[in-house]
Amino acid sequence: MPPRPKSSKKRNLRQVAFTRFTLIVAFLVLWMGGIGVRLVYLQVNQHEWLKQKALGQRQDFKRSKMPRGTIYDRNGRALAMSVKVKTLYADATEIDDIKAAATIIAKILGAKESAISKQLTEAKEVEKRFLPLAKGLDEEAVQRINKALEDTSVKKADSPKFAGLHWREDQKRSYPNQTLAAHVIGFSNADGVGQAGIEQSQNDMLYGAVIKKMQERDRLGRVYDETVSEKEPPKDITLTISTSFQYKAEQALEKAVKASNSKSGMAIVIDHKTGEILALANYPTFDPNNLKEITGENLRNQAIQSVYSPGSVFKLVTYGSALEKKLITPEGEIDSPNSIEVAKHKFTDSHPIGRATYTKALAVSSNVSAIKTSLRVGKDDFYKTVRRLGFGSRTGIELPAETSGIVRAPERWNGDSLASMSIGYEIGVSALQMASAFATIANNGVRIQPHIIKEIRQSNEQIVPVALPEREQVVSAETARDLRTMLRQVVVAGTGKAAQLNGYTSAGKTGTAWKFDEKLKRVNSAKYVSSFIGFAPAENPEITIAVVMDEPKSGGRNGGQAAAPAFREIAEQILPELNVKPDGYVEQVAETIEDIPETIGNGVGGPQETVLAEPQLTDADAKTVPPVQTKVKEPRGLPSASKIQGPAGSAKAVTADKATKSKPALTVKPPADAKPKGQIKNKSSTEMKKEKT
Amino acid sequence: MRNRNVRRPQARSVSTAEFNPLTWRYIIVMIVCGFVLASGFFFAARQHFASMEFGIKNSTLRKQLEDLESENRRLLLSKEVALSPGEIKKVARNLGFRELGTESVVATSTNSKPQIFAPLLIAAKPPTTDLKPANITRTAYQRPSRESPPERAASPESVAKQSAKPLPSGEGRERVVINAVAKLR
Numbered sequence: 001m002p003p004r005p006k007s008s009k010k011r012n013l014r015q016v017a018f019t020r021f022t023l024i025v026a027f028l029v030l031w032m033g034g035i036g037v038r039l040v041y042l043q044v045n046q047h048e049w050l051k052q053k054a055l056g057q058r059q060d061f062k063r064s065k066m067p068r069g070t071i072y073d074r075n076g077r078a079l080a081m082s083v084k085v086k087t088l089y090a091d092a093t094e095i096d097d098i099k100a101a102a103t104i105i106a107k108i109l110g111a112k113e114s115a116i117s118k119q120l121t122e123a124k125e126v127e128k129r130f131l132p133l134a135k136g137l138d139e140e141a142v143q144r145i146n147k148a149l150e151d152t153s154v155k156k157a158d159s160p161k162f163a164g165l166h167w168r169e170d171q172k173r174s175y176p177n178q179t180l181a182a183h184v185i186g187f188s189n190a191d192g193v194g195q196a197g198i199e200q201s202q203n204d205m206l207y208g209a210v211i212k213k214m215q216e217r218d219r220l221g222r223v224y225d226e227t228v229s230e231k232e233p234p235k236d237i238t239l240t241i242s243t244s245f246q247y248k249a250e251q252a253l254e255k256a257v258k259a260s261n262s263k264s265g266m267a268i269v270i271d272h273k274t275g276e277i278l279a280l281a282n283y284p285t286f287d288p289n290n291l292k293e294i295t296g297e298n299l300r301n302q303a304i305q306s307v308y309s310p311g312s313v314f315k316l317v318t319y320g321s322a323l324e325k326k327l328i329t330p331e332g333e334i335d336s337p338n339s340i341e342v343a344k345h346k347f348t349d350s351h352p353i354g355r356a357t358y359t360k361a362l363a364v365s366s367n368v369s370a371i372k373t374s375l376r377v378g379k380d381d382f383y384k385t386v387r388r389l390g391f392g393s394r395t396g397i398e399l400p401a402e403t404s405g406i407v408r409a410p411e412r413w414n415g416d417s418l419a420s421m422s423i424g425y426e427i428g429v430s431a432l433q434m435a436s437a438f439a440t441i442a443n444n445g446v447r448i449q450p451h452i453i454k455e456i457r458q459s460n461e462q463i464v465p466v467a468l469p470e471r472e473q474v475v476s477a478e479t480a481r482d483l484r485t486m487l488r489q490v491v492v493a494g495t496g497k498a499a500q501l502n503g504y505t506s507a508g509k510t511g512t513a514w515k516f517d518e519k520l521k522r523v524n525s526a527k528y529v530s531s532f533i534g535f536a537p538a539e540n541p542e543i544t545i546a547v548v549m550d551e552p553k554s555g556g557r558n559g560g561q562a563a564a565p566a567f568r569e570i571a572e573q574i575l576p577e578l579n580v581k582p583d584g585y586v587e588q589v590a591e592t593i594e595d596i597p598e599t600i601g602n603g604v605g606g607p608q609e610t611v612l613a614e615p616q617l618t619d620a621d622a623k624t625v626p627p628v629q630t631k632v633k634e635p636r637g638l639p640s641a642s643k644i645q646g647p648a649g650s651a652k653a654v655t656a657d658k659a660t661k662s663k664p665a666l667t668v669k670p671p672a673d674a675k676p677k678g679q680i681k682n683k684s685s686t687e688m689k690k691e692k693t
Numbered sequence: 694m695r696n697r698n699v700r701r702p703q704a705r706s707v708s709t710a711e712f713n714p715l716t717w718r719y720i721i722v723m724i725v726c727g728f729v730l731a732s733g734f735f736f737a738a739r740q741h742f743a744s745m746e747f748g749i750k751n752s753t754l755r756k757q758l759e760d761l762e763s764e765n766r767r768l769l770l771s772k773e774v775a776l777s778p779g780e781i782k783k784v785a786r787n788l789g790f791r792e793l794g795t796e797s798v799v800a801t802s803t804n805s806k807p808q809i810f811a812p813l814l815i816a817a818k819p820p821t822t823d824l825k826p827a828n829i830t831r832t833a834y835q836r837p838s839r840e841s842p843p844e845r846a847a848s849p850e851s852v853a854k855q856s857a858k859p860l861p862s863g864e865g866r867e868r869v870v871i872n873a874v875a876k877l878r
Contacts, residue, residue, distance in 0.1 A: 067766065078773045084763040139763065176773035215752070224748035226755065247778040 060157065060215040060223075064169045066208035068192050069234035071185055071199075073243045074276075074454055080185050080199065080288075082171045082192075082208070086142050088134040088160075092123035095164035105165070108148045109134055133165075136172055157221030171208065175288045181246045183301040184239065184280050184399070184452065187288035196299065198237060198452070201400045205235045205456060205464075233459040240276035240454045245269055248573045249279035253547065256566035257283045260530075260552035266303040266431050267566060268546045269574065272439035272535070275448030275469045277397070278543065278574070280304075280432075302550070304395075304402045307428035308529045311513030312365045312495075313559070314424030316437060319362055319370070319486060321377040321385040323479040328373060330359045330482050336369040343415025347371055347423070359486045363494030365510065367423045374422030379410045382418060388474045389437040390447060391429055396470070398453045405429045424513060431531075435546035438508070438533045441487070442541035445480035447472045488538045498564035499532055501572050503582035507541075508534015508567065510559035515551065527551050532563035536571045537583045545570050 042050060071080040088109075095101050102117035109116075116133070123131045137145070149160040158166060173188050186197020194203035209231035216225040249267045257265040269279040284298040300306065322328045338352040349368050353361065361369035374382055386392065392407030406428030408417070413426075420426040432450060440447040449469035456464040475483075487507035490496045495510040511531040517524035531548040535541035547563040547570070556562055575582075774780060 077776070078769060081766065081770055081773075083766045083770055138767070139760070174770050174774075176770055177777040178779050180778065216748075218745065218749075222749045223752035224745045226748075226752055243778070 058216055060217055062213040062215065064211050064213070065171060065192065066211060066231065066233055067171050068173060068188065068208045069206035070236045071206070072236065072238045073181075073246075074238065074240055074278075075242060075244075076238070077243045079177060079181060079239070079243070080173065080175050082173050083138075085136045085138060085170050085172045087132050087168045087170050088137065088142075088145060089166055089168055090120060090123065090131045090133055091129045091164050091166060092120055092131055093127050093129055093164075095120060095124065098124060101162075101164065104149070104162070105133060108145060130168075136170070142167065157217050173288075177243065178287045178289060179285045180243065180250065181241055181280070182285050182288050183282045183299075183303070184241060184246075185288065186400075187291065187294075189291075197301070197399060198239065201398050202237055202453070202456075205237060208234050235459075235464060236457045238454045238457065240271075240278065240452050241280065242278050244577060245279040245574050246281065249570050250281040250283070250285070252566045252569035252573075253281045253283045255569070256547065256549065256562065259555060259565075260549055260557065260562040261554040262549045262562065263551035263553075264297075264302060265547070265549045265566075267548075267570060268303055268431055268435045269570065270435055270439045270450055270544045270546075272443040272448065272541065272544045275439075275450050276454065277450055277452045279570075280452070301399065301401075303431045303548075304397060304399055305430070307403050307405055307430060308515070308548070308550075309425050309427065309513045310429050310434055310531065311424040311511035311529065311559070312367075312370075313434060313438075313509045313511030313531055313533050314427065314429070315362060315365065315370045315422070316441065316483065316487070316509055317385055317389060317391075318374045318377070318382070318422040319358065320389075320441070320475055320479060320483055321382050322358075322373045323482050324385065324475050325377060325381060327376050328358050330486050331357055333357050334361055334369050334372060336361060336366050336372070338368070340368045340371050340419075342371060342375070342419040345416035345419065347419060359489045360493075362486045362509070363489040363492075365490075365495050370422045371419040374418050379413060379418045382421070383407075383410050385475070386421070386427075388447075388472075389440060391427065391433055391437070395430075395432055395436055396449050397432060397451060402432075403428075403430050405433055424511060431546055431548045434531070434533055434548075435544055438535060438546065439544040440474050441480045441483045442535040442544050443480075444477040445473055445475040447474045484535075484538065484541070487534065491534065491538070495558070495560045496532060496534065496564050498560050499534055499567045499571075501536055501568055501575075501584060503584055504536050504571065504575055504580070505538035505584040506534055506536040506568075506571060507538040508532055508545075508564075510564060512558045528557050528562075530557055530559040530562040532559045532567045534567060536575060537580065539583065542578055542580045543571070543574060545574075 067082040067084065070078055070082075073079055090101075090105075092098075098120045099117060102113050102120055105111070106113035106116045111133075119131060122128075134145075146160045149162040149165065151162050154161050154163050156163070160167070171192065173192070175182070175185065175187070182197075184197055186194060186199035186201075188194045188199045188203075188206075192208060194200035194206065199206065211231060212229040214227040215223045218224050249269055253265045253267045256262075265283045267279065267281045268277065270277055280301075280303055282298075282300075282302050286294045286298045288294075319328070323330075328334075333355055334357075335355050336349070336353050339346055339348040341347070347367050349366050351364065353364055353366050353369070356364075356366075356369070358369070358373070377385075386407060391405055394402045394404045396402075408426075413421075417426050436447065436450050439450070448471050451469050453466060456466060458464060484507055487509055488505070490509050491499050491506050496508055499506050499508055509532070511529075511533070513529050514523040514525050515527035515529055516522070517527060529548065529550055530552055531546065533544070533546040535544040545567050547566040549559075549562045549566075552562040
């Protein structure tokens with residue numbers, strides 16, 4: 001057999017190689033084509049799904065809330081602040097073995113396994129992704145739970161390392177002083193929305209904005225990039241109230257309410273030179289940390305939301321109007337018979353004073369004198385003074401639901417309305433309005449809008465400008481000075497002797513009025529609103545204090561007996577703290593003090609049951625009752641010989657204090673060279689007149 | 694016959710081709726470019742990982758800051774609770790203090806010199822000797838004058854400064870720091 005030619009062998013090899021090469025290329029082309037097709041399918045058809053899946057693995061969205069702004073007192077003490085807490089919740093869709101999970105969770109949280117198992121099962125059925133298991137946990141508890149729940153087999157970015165369980169950041173509002181200033185601060189609900197007090201009125205400032213965070217995580221779950229949608233942080237609010245003053249006012253008020261067995265009480269302390277409210281107390285009160293205990297009775301901020309007939313404290317306006325018109329002078333005299341009839345309405349004094357100075361008439365709270373004075377003033381000027389002193393309109397304090405009171409226009413007055421209003425009836429006022437009127441007199445006739453917010457601060461300590469309080473010269477400085485002189489005599493020789501201070505002089509006015517009874521649809525002579533509003537020191541006042549007691553039931557029920565002791569206690573504690581120099585004497589034993597009974601009621605006849613639309617009002621009744629014969633309760637500090645008071649002019653001296661009884665009386669006299677600012681010695685108005693003449 | 698010198702085409706030796714300067718330039722440029730490119734990639738990768746590392750550290754520090762702020766708020770709240778008048782009263786009672794009653798105050802006021810600016814003369818009757826000394830002396834906390842108002846007692850800044858100081862035996866503080874270090878690790 002001839003050998004095959006060499007060239008044909010070569011050709012065959014080339015063919016084989018070519019064939020192989022073609023096959024490989026074809027395979028590669030097919031392979032790459034398949035990959036291409038797959039890529040097109042993944043990137044075109046499944047683009048969105050894959051993208052979401054990738055982002056879900058890498059990105060994490062979180063929503064959290066900035067802590068609500070803090071409320072401070074004037075000295076920087078926190079009154080309300082929020083702290084971060086955490087909520088442990090379950091995403092039921094992520095849990096496979098519910099029973100096993102429930103066993104572990106129940107063991108760690110100390111809950112019932114069956115209850116948790118049931119909750120998880122129900123949540124899984126409806127694909128619920130948020131099932132709270134434990135709320136309001138602090139960092140320590142969170143760490144403890146994380147440690148207990150740690151499952152090394154679970155690969156999870158966040159803690160706890162347990163399938164289906166997550167943490168959510170929350171915040172909790174805390175009020176460290178419990179009941180202190182509860183009516184001023186108010187409270188906020190679980191959603192961080194203010195429901196009362198400053199929390200409600202300043203909710204926009206305090207509200208913690210929601211922050212959205214977008215976090216990018218690596219394969220180990222570590223956050224390597226974070227995008228935060230920054231919002232304006234909430235602001236902090238500094239109030240004018242002082243924790244110390246507030247506490248003292250609340251303690252004195254509580255004591256007075258309990259002593260007189262009153263339904264409720266309110267006390268206000270104002271720095272009349274600036275209009276700042278240093279303390280605003282209500283009793284009964286509530287603890288904003290415990291919302292379950294809040295009821296309609298203790299929630300109401302009566303000092304600004306309730307209206308009452310002020311009674312004799314309103315004589316300030318009557319005499320103020322007359323002094324402003326220069327119709328009277330403090331030393332001027334007035335004939336004051338036992339009764340007066342105005343438009344068939346007979347007004348009676350409990351104790352006839354005869355001819356007396358206006359100072360004495362105010363000191364003993366003579367209704368007849370006040371009515372006669374008001375009739376000289378005239379209704380237009382009287383109404384003008386009432387309005388200028390702020391009655392019938394809101395004071396503008398930064399607290400919610402402030403009442404404007406009830407003041408009718410002169411066109412709607414009856415024939416006896418002027419007479420009734422001059423002694424504090426047929427008018428509705430709030431305790432704050434009344435305190436503001438006295439503050440105006442204490443501040444030389446300049447009315448400064450009472451306010452409770454001192455400043456608002458942003459997180460970077462930048463102060464947000466707050467509108468300055470309005471100032472207005474309501475009455476002349478001369479009128480204010482004369483009124484202060486007259487009010488001083490109320491404390492020295494009038495119905496407000498219980499408001500005499502230890503070491504300081506004071507001035508003020510008592511008020512006792514009958515309350516309107518909604519059941520009876522008329523005033524109830526058994527229900528009083530007793531008040532004492534005054535300022536101290538008398539000559540150069542530093543603070544104005546108003547104390548109002550609602551329905552005192554036992555002990556002395558007049559303003560001088562139920563409210564004045566609280567005034568004294570508050571003033572005696574606050575004045576030294578304000579570094580006010582004492583200007584009076586420390587009384588060891590008071591001289592024989594005759595308690596002057598206060599005339600209560602609005603006379604007889606005339607159009608009774610004056611319509612006053614708002615609740616909590618007192619109004620006139622048909623007679624003047626003699627004062628309750630009760631031993632005046634002596635608060636601490638004054639071992640004075642108090643009297644058991646009887647009907648007018650029949651005061652009988654009885655020593656009240658045990659210590660005074662058992663110990664020799666000490667009479668304290670000032671040295672000849674020492675001239676204190678204020679008059680403390682009890683001088684009668686005639687003595688004063690003689691001195692002046 | 695004419696002898697011709699037929700110049701055969703001589704194949705270029707490898708060495709000649711290798712030593713061609715033009716080719717060398719190309720190769721060097723290529724190498725440099727490759728090196729630059731590789732270095733760029735390397736640098737970019739390094740930057741990328743460094744940025745991730747910084748991001749992680751940044752995130753950890755931010756978390757730590759938030760935790761410390763929360764802790765600061767909690768401490769401030771605890772301080773305010775401890776300083777609240779009600780709490781002080783409760784603690785004082787537990788320590789055996791009594792509230793000032795009327796009798797105590799009366800006894801004190803009759804025995805002690807009154808703290809007022811005007812001196813007093815006790816003229817009518819001399820003080821008796823049979824009075825028992827007071828058990829409790831009334832004291833009043835005197836605040837600094839208004840001209841120099843005191844620094845805010847519990848402002849957030851002051852508390853923050855206080856908390857920033859190392860505490861010798863503050864367990865709470867130690868815990869926070871330990872947590873922070875653990876997170877950094």
